[in-house]
Amino acid sequence: MSKTHIENVKCPKCQAVSEMTIWEFIDTSNDPQMKAQVRNGDAFRFHCKSCGNAPLIFYPTIYHQVNEKYLISYVPGDPSSAETYMKDINKDNESGYDFDNGYTKRVVSDMNQLREKLVILDEGLDDRIIELMKLFIIADIQNSQNELRITEIYFNKDKEGERSFSIRFDNDKWGGTAFSQENYDQVAKTFRKSLLVDDEVIIDTEWAVEMLNKNM
Numbered sequence: 001m002s003k004t005h006i007e008n009v010k011c012p013k014c015q016a017v018s019e020m021t022i023w024e025f026i027d028t029s030n031d032p033q034m035k036a037q038v039r040n041g042d043a044f045r046f047h048c049k050s051c052g053n054a055p056l057i058f059y060p061t062i063y064h065q066v067n068e069k070y071l072i073s074y075v076p077g078d079p080s081s082a083e084t085y086m087k088d089i090n091k092d093n094e095s096g097y098d099f100d101n102g103y104t105k106r107v108v109s110d111m112n113q114l115r116e117k118l119v120i121l122d123e124g125l126d127d128r129i130i131e132l133m134k135l136f137i138i139a140d141i142q143n144s145q146n147e148l149r150i151t152e153i154y155f156n157k158d159k160e161g162e163r164s165f166s167i168r169f170d171n172d173k174w175g176g177t178a179f180s181q182e183n184y185d186q187v188a189k190t191f192r193k194s195l196l197v198d199d200e201v202i203i204d205t206e207w208a209v210e211m212l213n214k215n216m
Helices: 034-040 080-087 111-122 127-144 181-190 205-214
Strands: 003-010 017-027 061-065 070-074 104-108 150-157 163-169 174-178
Touching: 017 034, 034 061, 034 111, 070 080, 070 111, 080 104, 104 111, 111 127, 111 150, 127 150, 127 163, 127 181, 127 205
Parallel strands: 017 061, 070 104
Antiparallel strands: 003 017, 061 070, 150 163, 163 174
16 A cells, blocks of 8 residues: 655745655555656656746655565665665565565665666566676776776666667766667576575665676
8 A cells, every 4th residue: 555645845946835745655556657657757746836846856765566576665865774674674564565475675776776777677677687787888888998987877768669778977978888688688697596586675786796706
C-alpha cells in the first residue's frame, strides 16, 4: 500500500506557501499512475497555487514496482542511512510483501541514478552488468582520449528506442557510445558465478570496481 502525507512548501519563486503531496512509499499495484510520474518527474513536481511555478522538489521515497519485485529507495544526498534499512526492510514489515523473496533491492542518491535504474528495469537488463560495462567503456575512452576525464556515465534509451551510454566529460561536454548486446552478454557470462548472489543494495562504480578486482 502506498503511503503519502501533505507538506506545506514555500515557492522558491514567489515565496507563497502551497500544499504538496509527499510520497513516502509508492506501491504501483495500488497507484499504477506513479510508474509514469516517477519516470517523468511529476511525482516530485511542486505546483504553486499563487504564481503557477512548478519546480521539482526532491525528497526521499521508496518505489515498489510490484510485478517485477523491484524495490528502490531514493535518498537525495547520502544514501548510507537507507542502506541498512533496505537490507533489513522485512523487519516490522506491515506491507504484506515478503521483500526477501526474489526481490531486487536498490538504494540511489540522486535523480539521474533513479532514472537510470528504472530505464534498466524497463529494458529487462541487470544493473550490475551495466555498471561493469561502464568500467570497460571508461577504460577504452581513456586509452584513446587520455586528455579527457569522464565524470558521469549513464545507460540510456532515446525516443527512437536506441540504447546507449551518455557520457559527461570534465569539460562539461556530453558524448555517448552505443550499447552492445554482445558485450552485455559477454560480461554476464564472464561474471556469471559472482552475480548469482544479489545482496548489495548500492550498485555503482565503486561496487563494479570491487567486483572487477575480485575476479581478476
